[in-house]
Amino acid sequence: MGLYSLSVKEVRYLIDKGKISPVELTNAVLQRIESVEEKVRAYVAVNKEGALSKAAEVEDRVKKGSDKTLLGIPIAIKDNICTEGIKTTCSSKILKNFIPPYESTVTRRLKEHGYILIGKTNLDEFAMGSSTENSGFFITRNPWDLERVPGGSSGGSAAAVAADECIAALGSDTGGSIRQPASLCGVVGLKPTYGRVSRFGLIAFASSLDQIGPITKNVEDSAILLNIISGHDSSDSTSVSLPVPDFTSILGKDIKGVKVGVPREYFIDGMDKEVEDAVREAIRRLESLGAVPIEISLPHTDYAVATYYILATSEASSNLARYDGVKYGLRINGENLIDMYMNTRQYGFGAEVKRRIILGTYALSSGYYEAYYKKAQQVRTLIRQDFEIAFKEVDVIVTPTSPTPAFKAGEKTTDPLQMYLSDIFTIPVNLAGVPGISIPCGFSSGNLPIGLQIIGKHFDEETILRLAYAYEQDTEWHKRKPNL
Amino acid sequence: MQYEAIIGLEIHAQLLTESKMFCGCSTRFGSEPNTQTCPVCTGLPGVLPVINRKAIEYVIKTGLALNCDIAPYSRFARKNYFYPDLPKGYQISQYELPLCRDGYIEIGSNGQKRRIRLTRIHLEEDAGKNIHEGTGEYSLVDLNRAGVPLMEIVTEPDIRSAREAAEFMRRLRMILRYLEVCDGNMEQGSLRCDANVSVRLLGQEEFGVKTEIKNMNSFKFIEKALDYEIKRQLRLLKEGETIIQETRLWDAKKGITESMRSKEEAHDYRYFPEPDLMPVEIDRQWLQQIKTQITELPDAKRERFIEQYNLPEHDANLLTEERSVAEWFEEAVRLGGNPKLVSNWIMGELMRLLNRDGILIEECVLRPEQLIGMLRLIEEGTISGKIAKTVFEEMYKSGKDAKIIVKEKGLLQITDESEIESIIDEVLKSNPKEVERFKAGEEKLMGFFVGQVMKATRGKANPKTVNELLRRKLT
Secondary structure: OOHHHOOHHHHHHHHHOOOOOHHHHHHHHHHHHHHHHHHHOOEEEEOHHHHHHHHHHHHHHHHOOOOOOOOOOEEEEEOOEOEOOEOOOOOOHHHOOOOOOOOOHHHHHHHHOOOEEEEEEOOOHHHOOOOOOOOOOOOOOEOOEOOEOOOOOOHHHHHHHHOOOOOEEEEEEOOOOOHHHHHHHOOEEEEOOOOOEOOOOEOOOOOOOOEEEEEEOOHHHHHHHHHHHEOOOOOOOOOOOOOOOOOOOOOOOOOOOOEEEEEHHHOOOOOOHHHHHHHHHHHHHHHHOOOEEEEEOOOOHHHHHHHHHHHHHHHHHHHHHHOOOOOOOOOOOOOOHHHHHHHHHHHHOOHHHHHHHHHHHHHHOOOOOHHHHHHHHHHHHHHHHHHHHHHHHOOEEEEEOOOOOOOEOOOOOOOHHHHHHHHOOOHHHHHHOOOEEEEEEEEOOOOOEEEEEEEEOOOOHHHHHHHHHHHHHOOOHHHOOOOO | OOEEEEEEEEEEEEOOOOEOOOOOOEOOOOOOOOOOOOOOOOOOOOOOOOOOHHHHHHHHHHHHHOOOEEOOEEOOEEEEOOOOOOOOOEEEEOOOOOOEEEEEEEEOOOOOOEEEEEEEEEEEEOOOEEEOOOOOOOOEEEOOOOOOEEEEEEEOOOEOOHHHHHHHHHHHHHHHHHHOOOOOOOOOOOEEEEEEEEEEEOOOOOOOOOEEEEOOOOHHHHHHHHHHHHHHHHHHHHOOOOOOOOEEEEEOOOOEEEEOOOOOOOOOOOOEEOOOOOOEEOOHHHHHHHHOOOOOOHHHHHHHHHHHHOOOHHHHHHHHOOHHHHHHHHHHHHOOOOHHHHHHHHHHHHHHHHHHHOOOHHHOOOOHHHHHHHHHHHHOOOOOHHHHHHHHHHHHHHOOOHHHHHHHHOOOOEOOHHHHHHHHHHHHHHOHHHHHHHHOOOOOHHHHHHHHHHHHOOOOEOHHHHHHHHHHHHO
């Protein structure tokens, strides 16, 4: 196996020991991209020259023995996170040529740690989707089965990590967009607590739900990246000024006596048998490690998807109003101002984005606001309370990440509701604002990865990482690689 | 049949904060287009707003001064609509939970005071500016103003005439300037006012159909525009026509209000709570701290001036209209000036010169201690009251002390009796007819002789001495 297949922790060790150089590593990753990207298509843009020059630039610092965690390590960034001077498209025609004049807070922090931006990854346009099939440019494939989707919306980042086209990646998660593709691609995806990581520079889909997080090859890398991107940011009023613990320091601590809630609403009739078996088996494994499974109830689970699709689309309808052809991005002229607006948005946005803008506009309209938006806010409170009540009794909650393994490209594109249901287990976590992680917990008979979701209390990423790490160390799933 | 007008105002006041509402850009007026902008106020993808705390304080300060209830918990909301000068496609404003509610301003004077109730005061961001003239086939957008903090003050429909509306605005402007939260410049648009106007039969409960009047950028235009609009509505009613609910623009050149051509659609702004901002919590401590920043307001100051300095109401009114004038006055009195005398000089000469030059009291070089210095010279008899006007204007112009001006220009009063006597002799000699007439009993000619002496001395003779000596010589 090449250098590209290593984890952050491993390449850090090799670089620090002088065994490999950032240039070698970057070249290895670029070569890997060259050999498999044609099949996977994880990247909207590979930052080849930028990455190589950055790698050369940091060589000296490496030799001097810098203690920066990511110095010289190639990382992929989802293309809805602004990178100064480098195109950030949201996989949308409307932003196809948009070059941000500023840096997002998360990538600024990665930069301060010396990372190498290896490329910008594909996503469902404006992060709206669960398969990356809604990209305005092209479809990304699941490295485990190129006929299948990688999940979404961070499908590009998850596929890039799974295919070893980067050492690690960042994604964003509004209703499952980190965890679901991580699950479908057999990698680790963490959505931090809402407010843990700054959203400044993340192109907004639904402001009250969006959160940036790492997609990595193992749990330890997830903790390493979380350490760097977390913390209060004066540019984001919704980021919280709580101290950030060293998330790596609790890894390896045993999980004896950790109370693991198993919500009965998440194991429903008709769910994929292989998924259910794998998750049940994972719970038994956790039990064997000392954890204590407890059956719990999250009674408002049924309403989560409907609630989400009102709130997320409402916010989106407003967040996407700025793409009007006036200031930047695509403009298609017309007879007058209104025509210009309509031409630009009609051509610039894809079908799913337009569907959601219309849904959200409707939900906020006078006469409907009370029945939809306001009601949904009330239900959101109930869902959050479900978790608060459950967390009085248990330390974490485990569920399947996705009801099925990766599905075939095109299988659900004609039925948006079917597509929406693939986030049924991840959406409540965003509505409650709590953290959740997806880790590999098995494979289907068709050799497709299955993910286990571990959900934690507000700002208690430590416990879910600790549990995830304990499970991972006790299993081999994360070591499997797709044949490409 | 008797009708009455019903007027409610919606006022927008730009706050005098250094930086914009949600970013660090300067709020300075008149810079090159789009030079005071950043990714946040131009609405680039991915940016987030951060609340300017000072702007919140200014609104609370205003709310307290205008007798409002201050919300302990307030929230921003998005007002969604498309327009090129609105970079995000929504304006961050307030909707359900404004910062202030239920205040009032008193208009009228003693005996006939009326309370105009305020519904609410909230905070929002200003939009940019579209430029259509001289740009050829396209329009341009200047976003310097986008994101400047804007305070919206909404009144109840309590105003009953155009004159009252203008008076309300004068009062409000005075208070805003006192609080130093808004410069009140209506021409430049930092204070703007729209009005909802309707008429109804006197005694009738329900309101008539209202029109919204915009573009009234001076007190004079507010009065003229509303007068016109009230008359227009009454004429329509008299002619049996119906009043249409619409927005009308005041055309100052034509002196009429005109229907805005664009069709009046009921806008659905789809307000919802701004998810990028946390709610604002205003605790007791903060409120207390803001309260201490509020200095004496015009009404209180006026009352105090009457009481403390024994000034006539008219003087007190004029002196307290601007905080800076009142402060100037009090400083002069503190330095030993006689209040009424100081007031006379401010209301007379100083105001005349300030108005002539179109400047504010704080912009002129003349200091209160200089007025006091000059008054002392008059008191000591060093200069005459008449010469003092010349000295005053010179002080106002050059900023020099009265003493120096008197010396430089040779304006010392002539008090030497022998010198004056010889001038009187000259005057009497060259006006024998008048002397005879005076001696024959035409007493009022005394003034003529005094005038002649003053003329001969270019006003420098001590008038008291002149009078005494003349009387002695002539009788």
